[in-house]
Amino acid sequence: METLTATARVPEEYSGHIAVLQEGERSRCEIRARPGKLLELCRWVRKRGFVFVGLIVEQEPEQWILRYVFYPSGRGSDEGEPSWLHVISSQPLAQTTFPSTLEVIPGIDWHEREAEDLFDLKFEGHPKLGDFVLHDDAWQEGLAPMRKGFDARRPVGHRTADPNWRPQRIVHAAGAFAMPIGPIFSGVAESAHFILETVGEDVIRALPRFFYKHRAVEKIAEGRWPEEVLLLAERFNGISAFAHGLACAQALEAIGDIEVPARARALRAWLAELERLRHHVGLIHDICESTALTVAASQAAILEEDLLRLCGALTGHRYLFGLIACGGLSRDFKEAELKAAAERTRDILGRLTRLESNLIRTGSFLDRLEEVGIVTDKEARAYGLVGPIARASGLARDLRRLQPYLTYAQYTFDVPTESEGDGYARLRVLFAEARAAAGIIGQALTGLPEGSVRTVHVPMGAGAALGWAEAPLGAAFHWVRLDDEGRVSRYRIIPPSFVNWHAFYLAAEAFAFQDFPIILASFGLSVSENDR
Amino acid sequence: MANWVYSGLRIGVKSTHYPRVPENTPGVTPGLPMGRPLRSGEVGEVVDRCPTGALKRTAHRIVVDPRHCVHCFQCVRGTPDPLRWQEGYEWARRAPSGNHSASSTLGESLGAPFARSLHVRVVDAGDCGACLREVKQLSNPYYNLHRLGFFITPTPRQADVLLVVGPGSDQMRSALEKAYAAMPAPRRVLAVGACALTGGVFGPSFMCSDGVGSIVPVDVEVPGHPPPPLAILHGLLLIAGRAQEMPSGEMRP
Known part of the structure; x- marks a missing residue:
């Protein structure tokens, strides 16, 4: 344990209790904050360059456990640095006020607002709580659906929206x-x-x-069997179903210590990249459409439908539903099918590249994107942005590199970055990532391991684990806890859209009205992923 | 600009000939499981594999209710006795009267007022994004819904049809009711996707209804998770009185 340089140096006054858990090749370091020292400890962790992942609130029979999850930002970090760092703050159930860590971790803003709304916890020092997940005009105050006693199956009763509710106005000026x-x-x-x-x-x-589309996925998952929760993980955000299913399955496999066969690991990466390619082509279509460039939009739409058909014909489902299974994949593919699909992907990529070269020579199109909807590098860092949006602002974070999973360590691929942080930079990143995804689709088939695609496993026992995947829109994290019976007792999803929507206002403000739909399209975020 | 003309022409015409000619290109539909007779002595444990109750056991048959199917493929993969699968897409049907449709306005003739053109307002009531994406595909050159006289309209005031996707999340309830109330009569509601029909894997719960039929009166239902664009087209054609509904009972090849 002495080798864990980061943790060995935690000042005594912040924490008296440090535990290191080995999970396969990775280590998870849990540091318990001393009462009143949470803020100092988080500041210390941030100073060492750890990246904030999210806040996980858990209600135990006698206490609240708040888990602030971090991971080290750099490759080449110190030898023996833990792969994951959890700062834990606990309090008896009766005490529901926690200090807000917003001044140390700007990205925790929405996490604390969500916990306030759903668990009825207070965060002292947070400037804006209330009206977040549960809309104030329709829900009574003090309702805490994520608390253990709350029955998710029963309707809360008929509520009529308050017709006099008005959103808070900030701007007060003549003519505003x-x-x-x-x-x-x-x-x-x-x-x-x-x-x-x-x-x-x-x-x-x-x-x-947001949260008009809130379906309380985290709440209704409680008490269900892992396989049923996997169905939810796949279906709460259909356009990146495979990535979320994968992240959830990896969490379950970590709890059950289930070894996924080599062939399934390679095929999972292959399918995840196929999903990324299709997803990005869809976003490119939306950007073309938002600028009213209909010919380009039609051409992108043809490519998207071609990819949907390819997925449909190969896997049985156009959005790759029903493929991920706990312990591997639900089906195998023939060598010839995969080769033919990779061949068609190459053809589609060729057409996508032609579309790109036409787009970057169309001045009227670029005028709408360039220097519009800017997120600076500094803002991206402060908000802890993820995915293509972060990479377009110069933040090259990609879980496939930073926390390699599946077989990604074996492939050569680019993590494209741009520095301008405007709509055009985001479009270029999408094109480059589509190319990189197609590249992995080509590589992953050479030397594809033989064998089965699914491990038959025994029912899982109690435990908790974090699963992650680089979803098309960025880092996705799924935290699953199983009880003694093997049922899910806590399910927490930290999707990339939740992180990135938080910073959307930065891009939308100070630009003209007519830019708004274009900024919206170039952000390309998913509402269902955010709302869960 | 000349590039766009040239590259557009080079691609040529992509539109499907459906409904005049069936569309059979691989990958246009996820398909649905098919029911079958129970063999003598068979208990049909495949029915228990279904997580949403889409499979039912009668005295002599395994029956499929497509309204509940969420395409988990549990009944065809990893089981020694898989069901057969059909690759169709003409799945739209009139909503069953009773539980799910509050007061369907449908008379005997479904499409009389809508035979020529149809304006559709799409409303997302908690959808996962996949159904909405498939609705979006309707405008792409492959499906090109304009050729059939169908148009997506931005306002419910000009809409003949309210196309609803998603399970009916509670916080969309009032917006959905208002959109429906803003439509001029005669009007129809098309519920698209298993979530909109039954709540799917989400509802009913404190945050979700058991399908949008409990919020607005549904006339026509399109099962599927998500239904492919062709199935949604079939639903619109059915509302316009230009297609036959999927035969009641079970799905056959």
Whole structure:
């Protein structure tokens, strides 16, 4: 344990209890904060360059456990650095006030707001609590659905929305007004609400309101069997179903100590990249459509449908549902099928590259994207952004590199980054990532291991583990805890859209109204993934 | 700009000829499981593998209720006695009267007022994104819904059809009711996807209904998880009175 340099040096006054758990090749270091020292400890952890993942609240029979999850940011970090670092703060159940760590970890803002809404915990020092997941106009105060006694199957009773409810206005000036957008808006769009405040042409404040689509996935998962929760993981966000299913399955496999066969590991990576390629082509289509460049939008849509058909014909489902299973995959594929699919992907990539070269020579298109919706490198770091949006702002974080899983360590692939952080940078990152995904699709088939694709396993016992995957939109984390019976007692999803929507206002503010749909499209975030 | 003209022409016409000619390209549909007679002495344990109750056992048959199917493939993979699978997509049916549709306005003739053109307002009531993506595909060159006289409209005031996806999340309830109330009569509601029909894997719960039928009166249902674009087209054609509904009872090849 002395080799754990990071933890060995934790100042005595912040923590008296440090535990290191070995999970396969990885280590998880748990540091318990001394009462009143949580803020100092988190500051100390941040100073050492640890990246914040999320906050996991767990209600035990007698106490609250708040888990602040971090991982080391750099490759080449100290020898013996833990792979994961959990700062743990616990309190008796009756005490529901915790210190807010917002001043140390800006990215924890929404996590604390969510915990306040769903667990009815208070975070002292947080400037804005209330009206987040549970909308104030329709839910009574003090309802805490994530607490253990709350029965998720029973309706809470008929609630009528308060007709006099008005969103909070920030801008007060002569001629200032607020333009509401949503929750139902535009042609075919996910339900979300944005209040754009303005005194004329430019958006001064962009205030998003989400969770119209909240389905309480984390709550309804409780008490279900792991296989049923895997169904939920796959289906709460259909457009990156495979990545979320994978992250959840990896958590379950870590709890049950289940060895996934080599062939299944390689095929999982292959399918995850196929999903990434299809997802990014879909986003490219949305960006073209938002700028009203219909010919390009049609061409991208053809490529998206081609990829959907490819997935459908190969796996049986156009969005790769039903493939991931605990212990591997639910089916195997013939060598010839895979080769043919990879061949078709190459053809699709060729057409995508032609589309790209046409787009980057279309001035009217680029005018709408360049220097619009900017997120700076500094902001991206402060908010702990993930995925293509972070990479377009110069933050090259990718879990496939930083926390390698499956067979990614064997492949050569780029993690494309740009520095401008505008809409065009995000579009270039999408194209480059689509290319990289197609590259892995080609590589993963050479030397594909033989054998079965699924380990038959015994029912899992009690335990908890974190599963992760680099979903198309960025880092996705699934925390699963099983009770003694083997049922799920806590399920926490930290999806990339939840992290990135938090910073969306940075991109939308100070730009004109007509840029708003384009910024929305170039962010390309999923509302269902955020709302869960 | 000339590039776009040239590259557009080079791609040529991609549109399907459905409904005039069936579309059989591989991958256009995820398909659905098919029921079958029980063999003598067989208990049909495959029925118990279904996590959503889409499979039922009668005295002599295994029966499939497509409204509940979420495409988990448990009844065809990893079981010694798999069900057969059908690759169709003409799945739309009138909503069953009773539990799920509050007060369907449907008379005998479904499509009389809508035979020529149809304007559709799409509402997301908690969808996972996949159904919505498939609705979006309807506008792509492959499906090109405009050729059939169907249009997506931005406002419910001009809409003939409310196309609803998602299980009916509680916080979308009031928006959905308002959108329906804003539509001029005659109007129809098309529920798309297993979640919209039954709540799928999410509902019913304190945050989700058991399908959007408990919020607005549903006329036509399209099963599937998500239903492929062709199944959604079939639903619209059925509302317009230009297609036959999927025969009641079970699915046969």
